[in-house]
Amino acid sequence: MATTALKTTHHAGWRDYLALCKPNVVLLIVFTAVVGMLLAAPGMVPLEALLFGTLGIGLAAASAAAINHVVDRKIDAIMGRTSGRPLPQGAVSTRDALTFALLIGAVAMLMLALLVNTLTAMLTFLSLIGYAVIYTMYLKRATPQNIVIGGAAGAAPPVLGWTAVTGSVDPGALLLFLIIFTWTPPHFWALAIHRAEEYRKVDMPMLPVTHGSDFTRLQILLYTVLLLVVTLLPYGYGMSGGLYLGGALVLGLGFLYYAVRLFIDDDPRMPMRTFGYSIIYLMALFALLLIDHYVPQMILLID
Numbered sequence: 179m180a181t182t183a184l185k186t187t188h189h190a191g192w193r194d195y196l197a198l199c200k201p202n203v204v205l206l207i208v209f210t211a212v213v214g215m216l217l218a219a220p221g222m223v224p225l226e227a228l229l230f231g232t233l234g235i236g237l238a239a240a241s242a243a244a245i246n247h248v249v250d251r252k253i254d255a256i257m258g259r260t261s262g263r264p265l266p267q268g269a270v271s272t273r274d275a276l277t278f279a280l281l282i283g284a285v286a287m288l289m290l291a292l293l294v295n296t297l298t299a300m301l302t303f304l305s306l307i308g309y310a311v312i313y314t315m316y317l318k319r320a321t322p323q324n325i326v327i328g329g330a331a332g333a334a335p336p337v338l339g340w341t342a343v344t345g346s347v348d349p350g351a352l353l354l355f356l357i358i359f360t361w362t363p364p365h366f367w368a369l370a371i372h373r374a375e376e377y378r379k380v381d382m383p384m385l386p387v388t389h390g391s392d393f394t395r396l397q398i399l400l401y402t403v404l405l406l407v408v409t410l411l412p413y414g415y416g417m418s419g420g421l422y423l424g425g426a427l428v429l430g431l432g433f434l435y436y437a438v439r440l441f442i443d444d445d446p447r448m449p450m451r452t453f454g455y456s457i458i459y460l461m462a463l464f465a466l467l468l469i470d471h472y473v474p475q476m477i478l479l480i481d
Contacts, residue, residue, distance in 0.1 A: 194269040195278055198247050199240035206461065207239045207335045208232055213464045214339030214354055217417070217471055223343055227294055231342030234290035235335060238302045241283030242331075245310035248276050253380040259373055279310075290342075298342045305334040322388040325370075329362035336464075350417050357412075357463070360405045364398040364437060365456040371395070371440075372449040395441045398452070402437035406430035409463060422470035426463060433459050 212232055215223050247254070247265055255266035264270040270278075283306060290299035313328030321327070336354035341347055367385055370377060371394055374386040386394045409430055413423040436452040439445075 190264070190270045190274065194264040197264050198244040198270065198275055198278065200243035200246075201240075203243060204236055204239045206457070207332075208236045209461065210354070210358065210464055211235045211335040211339035211342075213468050214336030214351060215343050216339075216468055217336075217350060217354070218340040218343040218348070227342045230289050230293040231298065231339060234286045234294060234298075235302060235338050235342070237282045237286035237289070238306050239335070241279045241286060242306045242310040244275055244279035244282070246314045248272055248279065249310075249314045253382065256380050257373070257376040259376060294342050295345045297345055297347075298338055301334065301341060301347075302338050305331045305338065308334075319382065322383045322385045324383070325363050325366045325385075329359050332362055333358035349415065350412075353412050353415060353417060354467075356408055357405070358460070360401065360408045361456065361460055364401040364405065364433075365453065365460070367394050367398050367401075368440065368449045368453040368456065372446075372453070399437045399441045402430075402433050406434060412467065418467055418470045421473060422466050425466040425470075429459050429463055429466075 212228070215228060215231060247263060250260070251263075251265040251272060254260035254263050260266070265272065265275060286306075287299055287303055290302055308331030309328065313324065313331060317324040317328045333355045336358065337347060337351045340351035340354070370384040371386045371391050374384070374391065377384040378387045385397065406427075409426045410423065412418040413420075413426070433455065436448070436455050440448045440452050
């Protein structure tokens with residue numbers, strides 16, 4: 179059947195290789211990494227760390243995404259959400275996709291090791307392996323807690339950005355990690371509820387498939403409550419001020435509203451509405467961290 183078989187490969191264009199990189203996901207990763215860099219610096223971030231750190235982390239994320247395409251190419255051909263990807267469509271061959279992934283991954287590691295620092299290169303490599311190998315090849319197919327355990331790789335970018343500037347893993351970086359780590363399950367499980375039948379079709383043990391939609395909705399609600407608490411930690415630690423605290427509470431209560439609605443409402447549109455808000459939420463939360471970091475400095479300069 180056309181929907182379950184990989185099509186014959188034709189000549190690939192640059193858009194096909196760009197699609198392998200999951201650019202929307204990589205942009206969010208790079209954004210959180212850059213926020214980590216800026217929060218780590220008391221003043222201006224060194225240009226070399228900002229430029230090569232951002233590029234290296236972005237290329238590593240793109241490499242992991244391309245490897246994910248290669249590993250999941252057969253189930254991608256079956257699932258409606260992913261059947262239009264380059265490998266199921268035959269736009270890029272498996273060999274070329276893997277070669278591309280390894281090439282940009284190697285460039286990323288060399289750039290980070292030679293032009294940033296060794297610690298950032300090592301942590302970025304571990305994150306790449308964590309997502310592309312441990313999560314994609316094993317956890318994703320082994321346990322309904324795949325997103326929780328594998329979320330560590332997705333939560334690493336702000337830590338990588340932080341270490342690119344400081345050369346060390348500090349408590350502030352770990353707080354940023356914890357925020358994304360806690361955000362990942364309610365974010366992804368909302369999408370998984372919407373796509374539960376597709377995951378069931380490919381025998382993927384996502385939580386809505388193994389434990390049902392109602393249980394997953396409860397977990398989303400509980401994790402959202404936990405997330406609201408976790409996002410207050412930067413203020414409690416003294417990393418951010420009242421501007422961030424107020425914004426984090428408003429954004430968190432907004433997320434909680436969607437989680438409660440998802441829990442009590444059978445509206446089939448709610449899972450994707452919750453998923454969509456979760457993306458806006460994370461971007462706005464990290465933007466708030468950044469604004470809160472720089473506004474006091476700007477006020478002092480004006481005074």
